[in-house]
Amino acid sequence: MSSSVYIAGVGAISAIGNNVAENLVSLKSEHAGMGDITMMDTIYRKQLPVAEVKLSNDELAVLADLPANISRTTLLSAIAAKEALDDANIPNINNLRTGFVSANSVGGMDKSEDFFVKFLADNSKGKLRDIFDHECGSMTELVADKLGISDFMTTVSTACSSSANAIFYGARLIKNDVVDVVIAGGTDSLTKFTLNGFNTLMILDKEFCKPFDEHREGLNLGEGSGYLVLVSEKVAQALVKQPYCILSGYNNSNDAYHQTASSPDGTGSYLAMQGALKKSGLQATDIDYINLHGTGTPNNDSAEGSAIKRLFGPDYPQMSSTKSYTGHTLGASGGIEAVFSVLAIQNKLIYPNLRFETRMDELPFEPVKQLLTDQDIKHVMSNSFGFGGNCTSLIFSAI
C-alpha cells in the first residue's frame, strides 16, 4: 500500500471569495460572508442571515463554462474543482489514472424545489429538465464530464461530514492503488429545503453566528464548494511545484447517540479526533491548530468542546471555526475547511474565530480571537461532524 498522500492543488468558492486567493484575503482581513438572503425566494428574507456566494447562477455559469439552467450546486462544484486541478498543474495527467470523489447533501434540490411547486399542483406538470439531476450523483457526474475524468468517480453523502469523508475516500483510492490522482471535496448551494429544515430544528441564529461563544445561538447556513487534489507519492515527485502538505491522518467514527443531536460528551467527535491522531502517528500535543467543526449551535459546540477537553487537555492547541466567515456550508464544509487548513500551513496563519466574546462556562479554553501570523504550523486537524452521528477528522501535515 502506497505510503503518503500529497495535497497538490486546492480550489474553493464560498461567501468570502470566488477562488482560493479571494478566500485567503477575506480570512486575513476578517471579512465575514454573511448577509441577507438575495438569491432564494423564501419568506425568511431579511429574517435569517445566510452566507451566499456573491454571484448569480448566470455569472457562475460563465465561470464554470456550463449552462446556467443546471443546479447551482453543480456550478459551484465545477468552479472549485477546476481551480484545484489547474492549481495542481500535474504533468502528463492524461497518462495517469484520475478520480473524482465529490460530496453534497441534497443533490439538485434547488432545481427540484422549483419543479415540485408545479408538480404538486398537477403531477403531469413541472419541467423535467429541473428534476432530471435531482440525484446527488448527478452533480459529480456533470463535473467529472466537464473535467474529462472517467477512471473513477463516486459521491459521498453523510450530511455535514460529507466532503471530509469524500477526501478520506479519495485518499484511500490512492493508497489502494486504484488511482494516481483524485480530486476530492464537496459542494452545496443554499436551498429552501435545508433552510427550512434547519429552521424547524430551531438552530439558526438570527444574527451572525458566534461559534464556541457562551452566548452562541445557532448556525448560519452558507454555500460553496471546496476541493483538494490528492496525489500519490510517485506523482508528487513529478510535480512542477511543491505539494502543499500531506494528508497524514483521518478517521470516521459514529456518535451513535441521536439522529441529529450530538452526545453531551461528544463521543463520536472524540473517537474521530483520537482515531485520526492514531492514524497519523501523532500525539495530541503535536497538533498546532484545530479548524473546528464549530457550527455555533449550543449542542454541537458543547459536544465538540467536551471531546477536545478530554483529548487535548490541559495543553490546548490554537483553534477556530471558520464557519464564522463562511457559514455552515453543509456538504461543502469539510472541503472548504480542508482548503483553509492547507492554506494555514502554507501561509503560517491561524484564522480568528470571528465575533467571539465570552468563553463557554464549561470549557477551560477558547478559540483564537485575532489573526495569528508567522505561526510555525506543522499539523492541522480539521473536524467535520454531522447528522446521523457521522464524525470525521482529518489531519494535514507539513512536508
Next chain:
Amino acid sequence: MKVYIRSSACVSPQNTFNSAGFLTDVVESTGTRLKAIEPDYKQFIDPKQIRRMSHVIKMGIAAAKSCLTQADVEMPGAVITGTALGCIADTVTFLTRIVEQEEEMLPPTAFIQSTHNTVAAQIALILKCHNYNNTLVHKGISFESALFDAMMLLNEQEADNILVGGVEEMVDASFTVLTRLGLYKRWPLSNLSLYDTPSNGTIGGEGAAFFLITSEESPDSLAQLTGLKLLYKPKSVEERIIDFLKSNELGIDDIDLVVTGKNGDTKNDEVYKELGSSLFKNKSLANYKHLCGEYATSSSFALWMASNIVKGGVVPEIVKEGKFELASPKKVLIYNHYQGKYHSLMLISAT
C-alpha cells in the same frame, strides 16, 4: 487479500427475506412497479419507532440486523450503505409541506430523516456502533461504491466484519417522475413476462440487501467475492470484461454462470444481446430484474442471488435465460449497467 461474504439478507418484492426456499415461491404482479414485501419489523425495531420510520429505513434495518444474526456477529466493524435517492419519502414529505404550508409551522421529523445517511446512521444507533460509517450516493453504482469502500477497508486491515448494503425505496412521486422521464413501460404487464416482448421501458422496483463481509473464511461463508469493477461509459464492455477476468486470472470459460441486468428495455438490453452472441455465447445466463424491478441499487439483489446460487449449488428456474441444466456452479459473473452509463462487474466464487 480475499473477501468473503459471511451472510446476506434481502428485502425485495419477492419472498427473499427469512425465506426457507430460494426463489421458489415467486410473486407475480401486474403493473410497472414492484413493491417490496414488508418483513415483520417488530422482530428488528422497537414498535414505538416503527411508525415514525420510513419504508427505506425499516427495510435497511431489517436486512442489516438479519444479516448480523445469520453471521452471529453482534457488532460490525463498519456500516456502509449505498443509495441513489436515499430517504426519498421523507424528502417528498418535507418538500410538500414547504409548498403547502408556505414554509410555516413545519414539523422537523421528515427533514431529520431525509438525509441520505439516515439508514446507516439508524443502524449505528440501534447497534450503538461507533465504528466507521459511510454512505455512498452515486446513481447506478451507489451500492458498488459502498462495496468498494468495504473492500478497501478490509485491504487496509482497518476493519473486519463489515456490514454493507444497497437500499432504495420507490414512492409515488419518484415513480411518476421516472415514468414521465420514460424509464418504465407505458402499459401494465406481468413482471414474469418482462422479457417476452422487447419494447421501450422497464419496470420499477425497490429493496434492501445487506452483506457481512470479512477477510476470514469460515465453513459457513456464503461465497467469496473475488472481484469488483466499476466502469463509467466504457468504450468496449466486452474488452473490459475480458480484462477484468484476466486480472482475476480467469477467462470466460472459467465462468459457470453470468447474471445480467437485463430489464426488458430494448436499448438497455442491447449490450446484453450483443454479448450473448459474442463473449457470452454458449454461457448459462440468468436474469433478475423481473423479480425485483429496476432501481439504482438492484445489483445488491443480484449479489444476494449469486451468493446463494454458489452456496446452494442450484440456479432457480425462474432466473434462467432459456433452458439449461447446471450442476453446482462455482463461479458467477454479475454484469449490470444502469442507463448505459454506469457498468459494474462482480465476480462471486463458491468457497
